[in-house]
Structure formats: structure tokens, C-alpha cells
Amino acid sequence: MRGVYVISKDSYIAEIRQPEATLSLLTDTGGMDFMIQEVSADRPCCISPGNDLELTEFFYVLEGFILLSTEDGEIRLEKGDSFYVRDIVQDLPVKTPLGAKLLYVSTKPVFRYLYGFIGDLNELLARTEKKDIYTMNHGKRVEQYSIQICEKMGLSREITNTLAVSSLFHDVGKCFVPDVILNKPGRLTDDERRSISRHPVDSRRLLENKFKERVAAVAEQHHERLDGSGYPYGLRSDEILPEAKIIAVADSYDAMTTDRSYRKAMSHEDAIRELDLGSGRHYDSSIVMALNDALKDQIRTRTAEKPEQ
């Protein structure tokens, strides 16, 4: 049935675990986040003012009770009670003597910002790669290829270090793309394509509060192409960061040489031929050449190391 999306019990997109509370994102749709917040017993916490006047945060008590410390005194809210905050000017302390479970709805995305500050990106990456059965360890492989390209091209330590982090986490924003869309074998609808093409921007949001600006900016551009046909911004050659051009080649090579739902993995030679065809239009030819040289060296070394039969 169109338009009905079921989220089964205990399944969520991502989770932020802290000693005082666990926040699980059930879904983010229509620009809103729907979350479950489990607050630990007797841990002081508070709702802080944000800088977005349009943001409304709604809380509904599912289990336990909470005590809100307002200017008018303490208010006790039990299971079935709810409250919302909008444009508050000071912290609102919330006490949970025995712990509580709340439904938390925000009218603007807040989860990905919180995740960027306090979430565990390695855990999120593992969860994201598990969602798409064809991308297991994709980040690790793209990182390896990117570093090999850097070494072949003699690039600086600084560029290599930026790339190592950015290439590992470049697709982490895919955590917000529903599984059914990620694994859909047939043609995508416009809406589904829009949902996928948002992931570089989400990767940036998740990375920007944890790493230097350049790491986040590179991840955001990994689907841009030299002729402007890429996304999310349709940037052209000179506008694309050099590190993002490297991830574009490493990422595409890995996609081609891995089994997908609609085709078997290509051989190294076929993948390089395909990348060569896109050189100048989509990919930087010197990067394609560097990857080919690096991997040829590797294949040669591996063959030489094989014991004779």
C-alpha cells in the first residue's frame, strides 16, 4: 500500500547512548524527527534553548514520570501527559527520580546535529553498511584506495590524512535513507532518488562537528562530477575539492568491483576501462591512472608472493 511505512518494535535508524539518556531516532520525515528518549534514573538533565525560533520540541511520557522545574514551581508529568517547548530562553531542568521513557518529536531535524556532537560515528557507519547488503566494508575499501592514490600521486601527509577520515565516513549520511530505497533493485522514483541524493549533505552534517571543516566538505562533494552532472550541487571541475575527486574515483571503482543486486562484480580491467571512459567528463584522468598503477603494483606483488605449485 502506498504511503504506509511501518517501523517494527526496537528498530530505529540510529541511537545516541549517554549515561544520562539514550536517544533513538525512529524516523525523520517531512523535516521532523520522531524519537524515543529513555532517561536514566536520577540523572540531572535539561532542555536547552536552541537558536532556531521556529523549532518546537514535543515530549509525551510513555513510561515513568518526570518533574519539570518551571518558574512557577515543579510540575509532575505522568504516563500519558505531554508538554512542548518553543523559543525558551533558559535551561528547563527535568528530573527523573526513577527513570522515564518519552516520545520526543521535533519540528526540525535535531537528531543529526546531536549525533554530530556526541554520537559514535564508527557505530553509525557499521549500522549504515549493514542496512545496504552490498556496501559491507565499503568505507574501509574506499579509504584504502584513496590512500593508495595519494601515495601514487605523491600528495602531502595533510591531504592523505584528510582523505583517510573523509573517505571512510563519506557515505555515513546514508543512515537516514530508508532500507527499502537503499536496496531497491528496480528504477527509483523521483522522491526516492531525492532521498538518496541527500546523503552527502547528511554526511557533512554528521562530520562537521567532529572533524576539521575540510573533512566534512570533502565528504559532501564525493558525488560531484567534473562536467557538473553530479550532486548535490552540480559543481564543476575547478569548484570540486581535489580530495573529493579522489573519493569519486575510489568510490566508483569499489561500486563497480563489488557484486550488486542487478549485476555481478566487474574485473579490475573492466572497471578501469569504465573509469577511463568517464575520464575528463566525470573523473580526473590522472587520478584514474594513479589508482590503476597502484592496484597493478599490488596485483603484481601478490602474484609474485604466491608460492609456486
Ligand SMILES: [Fe+2]
Ligand atoms: Fe555516496
